[in-house]
Amino acid sequence: MAKSKTAYVCNECGSDYSKWQGQCNDCGAWNSLSEVRLAPAGKKSGSQRFEGYAGATSAKVQKLKDISLEDLPRLSTGVGELDRVLGGGLVPGSVVLIGGNPGAGKSTLLLQTLCSLAEKMPALYVTGEESLQQVAMRAARLNLPTEQLNLLAETNVESIVHAASQLQPKILVVDSIQVVHMPDIQSAPGSVSQVRECAAFLTRFAKTSGTVLILVGHVTKDGSLAGPKVLEHMIDCSTLLDGDQDSRFRTLRSHKNRFGAVNELGVFAMTEQGLREVSNPSAIFLQRAEDIASGSVVMVVWEGTRPLLVEIQALVDDSHFGSPRRVAVGLEQNRMAMLLAVMHRHGGLHLGDQDVFVNVVGGVKVVETSSDLALLLAVVSSFRDHPLPEGLIAFGEVGLSGEIRPVPNGQERVREARKHGFKKAIVPAANCPKQGVEGMELVPVKKLADAIEALAD
Numbered sequence: 001m002a003k004s005k006t007a008y009v010c011n012e013c014g015s016d017y018s019k020w021q022g023q024c025n026d027c028g029a030w031n032s033l034s035e036v037r038l039a040p041a042g043k044k045s046g047s048q049r050f051e052g053y054a055g056a057t058s059a060k061v062q063k064l065k066d067i068s069l070e071d072l073p074r075l076s077t078g079v080g081e082l083d084r085v086l087g088g089g090l091v092p093g094s095v096v097l098i099g100g101n102p103g104a105g106k107s108t109l110l111l112q113t114l115c116s117l118a119e120k121m122p123a124l125y126v127t128g129e130e131s132l133q134q135v136a137m138r139a140a141r142l143n144l145p146t147e148q149l150n151l152l153a154e155t156n157v158e159s160i161v162h163a164a165s166q167l168q169p170k171i172l173v174v175d176s177i178q179v180v181h182m183p184d185i186q187s188a189p190g191s192v193s194q195v196r197e198c199a200a201f202l203t204r205f206a207k208t209s210g211t212v213l214i215l216v217g218h219v220t221k222d223g224s225l226a227g228p229k230v231l232e233h234m235i236d237c238s239t240l241l242d243g244d245q246d247s248r249f250r251t252l253r254s255h256k257n258r259f260g261a262v263n264e265l266g267v268f269a270m271t272e273q274g275l276r277e278v279s280n281p282s283a284i285f286l287q288r289a290e291d292i293a294s295g296s297v298v299m300v301v302w303e304g305t306r307p308l309l310v311e312i313q314a315l316v317d318d319s320h321f322g323s324p325r326r327v328a329v330g331l332e333q334n335r336m337a338m339l340l341a342v343m344h345r346h347g348g349l350h351l352g353d354q355d356v357f358v359n360v361v362g363g364v365k366v367v368e369t370s371s372d373l374a375l376l377l378a379v380v381s382s383f384r385d386h387p388l389p390e391g392l393i394a395f396g397e398v399g400l401s402g403e404i405r406p407v408p409n410g411q412e413r414v415r416e417a418r419k420h421g422f423k424k425a426i427v428p429a430a431n432c433p434k435q436g437v438e439g440m441e442l443v444p445v446k447k448l449a450d451a452i453e454a455l456a457d
Contacts, residue, residue, distance in 0.1 A: 006015040008026035008033040009192045013222075014229060036185075036193045054369040072259065075170065078116045081268060081277040084304070085239055085252050087260015090171065092210045094259065095203050097177075097232070098252075099217040099225045100241035105250055105268070106216050109241070109275045110173050111139060117171055120147035124169040128155040128179035132163065142274040155189065156182050157198045161205045167429070169211060176203060176216035177231075199231050232256060235412065243270075247363050249284065250275065254304070263367065264304030282309040282420060285362040295382030297372035298393045298422070301366050307409070307416040312371065314378035319355045330360025331371065343376055346402025347448050353391070370407040372398035373426065373451060380452055388455065396431070400441060402448040406430035414440060426454055 008017045011034055013027040023030050028315060074089030083089050086096065100106045107130075114123045127135055132153050136412040139146050152161050157180050164172055174180060180198050181189040188194065199215065206213035215235070217225050225232065225240070232238050236258045243250035251268040267281035280286060286298065286309055300307050312331075319325065328336045336358055358375060360366055373396035381388050395413055397405040407413075410431025416442045417425060420442050429444035436442060445451040 002401045009036050011192055014192050014196075034187060034191055036187050036191070053220050074259075075117070075121070076196070077113050079109075079113060079277055080095070080279065081252065081266035082113065084253045084265040085257075085260075085264045086237060086255050087254075087264070090212045091236070091259050092170070092212060093207050094237065095206050095213045095215065095235040096237040096239065097215045097217050097225070097235045098239050098241060101219055101243075104241045104243055105270055105275050106241055107175055108138065108142070109252075109268070110175065110214060110216065111135065112142065112144060112274050114171065114173060115139060115144040115146060115149050118150070119145060121170040121172075122167060123148075123171045124150045124152060124164055124167055124174045126154060126160050127150045127174060127175050128429070144265050144274075157182050157201050161201065164205065164211065166207070168209070171212045171214065172206070173214045174216065176218060178218045188277065196230055199234055203234055206250045230267070242365070243363060249278070249363065251364065253365075257305070261304045265308065282410045282416070283312045285364065286420065292387050292419075294385045294387045297374050297378045297381065297388050298417075299371050300393055300417055301364075301368060301370055302407070302409050302413065307413045309417060309420055310364050310366070310373050312378050313361060314375065314382045315355075315357040315358050316351065316379060316383040317355050317357075319353055324351075324353060325355040325357070327356070330363070330365050331358055331375065332367075335369075335372075338400075339376055340379070341373055341457070342398055342400060342402060342448065343379065347376070347380075347452055349380060349452075351383065355377050368407070369397040370413075372396065372444075373404060373428075373448075376448065377426070377451065380455065386455070389424060390425070391421065393422045393424070394415045394426040394451070396426075396428040396451075398446070398448060404428045404445050404447065404451065411422050414442070426451055429455065 008020045010024040010027065010029065011032045012029040013024060015024055015026040017033065020033055024032055026453040072091050074091055076089045077083055092161060098106050114125050117123050132151050135151060176191040177195055177199055181194050181203065182197050185193055185197055187292060202213055219225055236257040237254060239252055239254045241250055241252050248270045250268040250270060252268065254264045256262065261399040268275040269278055296311060298311050300309055300405055326333060326337050340351055340356060344351065356379060374394045375397060377394050397407055399405050406428045410427060411433050414425055414427065414433065414437050418437055418457055424441045426443045426445060429446045432442050443454045447456060
């Protein structure tokens, strides 16, 4: 009788080892290895393994030119911002992962969506963290239609798939992937092996039945999705619902999408009636004070397939310590330090003895480089204590040699700013429209020094 083997898997990165050790060599985490027992594998000879392939069903091979180019059918969720992040709606047979911090609104958003979709198609909501009464109380508090939605409280993956096979829903939600388990695996729910095998089992069911599978995932303390990295490779779409606890706004961003644009952003507002979509997020992020203070400027960032106007604020103050502080909220801190060095070298502004604090208003996290120019202009405004004009916007990438580099979709950014009433724009020279924009004064710049001089005009 074959003996079962034992392996030790890191709960942080998924690396496996033959024996236990205190620290993972790959990710450096301490005390993250857990024991996993592997099922014994039967030995087969080479001829037996070859005979096993002979009985397999042959897949149909097609020429690339013969494959239909028709768009995949999509199911609208009824929520415009959610459809935008998903690339236009839900694709049958796809697997979507929604992660977020506790209290961000993952369960609320999915319950609202499924209650609406259940009136048009069969849907199943599987809860492993809450009881059926808790889910019903939330639905009653949000005044949701509850007549057609099917609920199931279960953590056994095989029981979930068995119930889904009988019901045959169009949409299946599992809340969450960290609490479900497979009986054959002896590790605890939420471990690397359980999350990987449960996700693979549910994914196979979704692909073979054409059911839309939505998984809810937890996040770690650094904000990344918990579980093995292979989980993000198995799914079709990975999204993250983020938002500060003291803010009523939530942002849903896609990090991976096989059926739409990556890095798409959807904005929601948390109300007493649940999450409500914000169709014009730029109007919310631009709620500025009547008297514009120094260090404030509006920039145009590109999120997925649309421009978004957000305000960036900078505060420059004398440092009372030996090492000046560099704090960036909503921006990459290392890039800010690099831009301050460019400012000193090519802009003639020495900030070596100044504390610099930068914040993106509204809790938006800017991941593209078009915010470089706006960041530096805000720093200059705060350092000189000179407020910038209210109708001014700026965007552009700043290189290490002080040049202002163009950014994608420059003309669309300018037109979006014009729609919101802005009258002056400092933009890279390569992004300046040749015909101009009616009612908008364009200031094309090629060097950082030119942009700083434009502030004095």
